[in-house]
Amino acid sequence: MLIVLLACISVAVAAPASEYSGRKRYDNYRLISVQPQNEQQLKVMSDFQTKGYNSIFFDFWAGPTLKRPAEFTVSPSQYEKVMQYLQYNNMTPTVEVDDIQMFENIAEFEVKVQPELFFNNIVDHSQYHRYGQISEYLTGFANNFGSIARKRSMFHTTYDGRTMDYLEISTNGFAGTRRAILIEAGIHAREWISPAAILYITDRLLATYTTDSEAAYMLNNFDWIIIPVTNPDGYEYSHTDDRYWRKNRNYRGGECMGVDLNRNFDARWGTTGVSSSCSSNIYPGTEPMSEVEAQNVQELVADIQSGGTRLIGYLAVHSYSQMILLPYSHTLGSRPPNYQDLDNYGISAGNALYNVHGRRFQVGTGPELLYAASGGSEDWAILRGSVKYSYCYELRPATVSEGGFVLPPSEIVPSGEELFASFYNLAISFHNDI
Missing domain, CATH: 3.40.630.10 (Zn peptidases)
Structure with a gap:
């Protein structure tokens, strides 16, 4: 079962063109957290992070440890397979965010304040710069x-x-x-x-x-x-x-x-x-x-x-x-x-x-x-x-x-x-x- 699940996930490296073209959007990408409870589960998560999975589909924001939950994003096309994989290994994943695109949306619509020109008025500290x-x-x-x-x-x-x-x-x-x-x-x-x-x-x-x-x-x-x-x-x-x-x-x-x-x-x-x-x-x-x-x-x-x-x-x-x-x-x-x-x-x-x-x-x-x-x-x-x-x-x-x-x-x-x-x-x- 484990080999089959990993194979199913790995096959997805051939991504659909829509995930590569134009500006990248993350609609319906979920952020998952899971806490490994023992060394075996830690190895499962470490292998999941390092054994060649395409970052188009999986992106670890916090790596796995026994002290802190791992946090990673997963594409809509791979969500069910990943959940099955984790549950098969007796782990309890939690969906922390249903749609990480919302973070970008919120940031884009944040009300623009007056430029925060401190000190010698050289830098505007109210926005991120190119x-x-x-x-x-x-x-x-x-x-x-x-x-x-x-x-x-x-x-x-x-x-x-x-x-x-x-x-x-x-x-x-x-x-x-x-x-x-x-x-x-x-x-x-x-x-x-x-x-x-x-x-x-x-x-x-x-x-x-x-x-x-x-x-x-x-x-x-x-x-x-x-x-x-x-x-x-x-x-x-x-x-x-x-x-x-x-x-x-x-x-x-x-x-x-x-x-x-x-x-x-x-x-x-x-x-x-x-x-x-x-x-x-x-x-x-x-x-x-x-x-x-x-x-x-x-x-x-x-x-x-x-x-x-x-x-x-x-x-x-x-x-x-x-x-x-x-x-x-x-x-x-x-x-x-x-x-x-x-x-x-x-x-x-x-x-x-x-x-x-x-x-x-x-x-x-x-x-x-x-x-x-x-x-x-x-x-x-x-x-x-x-x-x-x-x-x-x-x-x-x-x-x-x-x-x-x-x-x-x-x-x-x-x-x-x-x-x-x-x-x-x-x-x-x-x-x-x-």
Whole structure:
């Protein structure tokens, strides 16, 4: 029975043309949650996630663990088969959302408020912006704060020919002698709140540097390297064609479109939380660092380090789940030598975040709180990048009932405010340890 059910599900990889053509809609796609109760059920769910099922039909928003329900979407054509498969394995699935298209519909019809032009009136924080606009904002920062900010582009263009732009902030003349913190945002295309929150933080750092003690502390003690969108091709595609697109847009033929960039780094690559199917949303690529985007980050970090350890902090920003994840994510129980400091600083940063708007972020490793996954940038930063402290933030919301990846634009500023407080707290911890 099990083999037959899996075969029926797998046959569906030959999708009808309507699921590929035009702008992707998710009418009647359901969001399912299921809690594995034992190791056998956990293996069933892990196999379901990783053994080659096409992300056209199945998309895990939260991977399976024994502590937290797995959450995944399923297309209308596969719903009955999936429910049979889970029930056959003595699991009790729950339909959390009958139609995930409603999240997009609600977001589109949210009442547009007046542009939230904070600080120096450079960025409108009341809406999500396309990649071209974000790049223009970086230009605006460099033009308005030229003595301490400069816009740079990374070494290689993306598959679709885009440059990966970032901002350097330095209050000591870009001498390259001060310890640095790198922020990496937008590596998963659909996580729009990540670039938006980082734009808020960048805007606030620059515009309030001379008037706000927290911004002054952050900039006077560290140089900052800010990558607002690490996956520009995928991010643009999530705006134009498929709101839930996750990977980059590297096309290798057939159904092989895109690589999960946060599985592509050289950190126990290809060992856990990945799929060998190129159509999967957790496909890690053909080899470590195969993707231009990952190569760019690797070369940028190497350039910052210059053979030393100038880069003290690496902050990867994702959504959703409200978590601060500590390394390592590749294996349960595997921890870096300075794990206790990472944990203490993470807890303190989580408390600082909570004090802003009362949002509680859990603190722990990925395998403890979410799932094990190899090839992540936050693991790579310590294992290969010689960075001392690395964290992965999973921003608002906590649950899919609040929209999951489709967070209303009205959440941008509060999310940015609490993240700013958390980063300020980390800066204090890092500086006290220098």
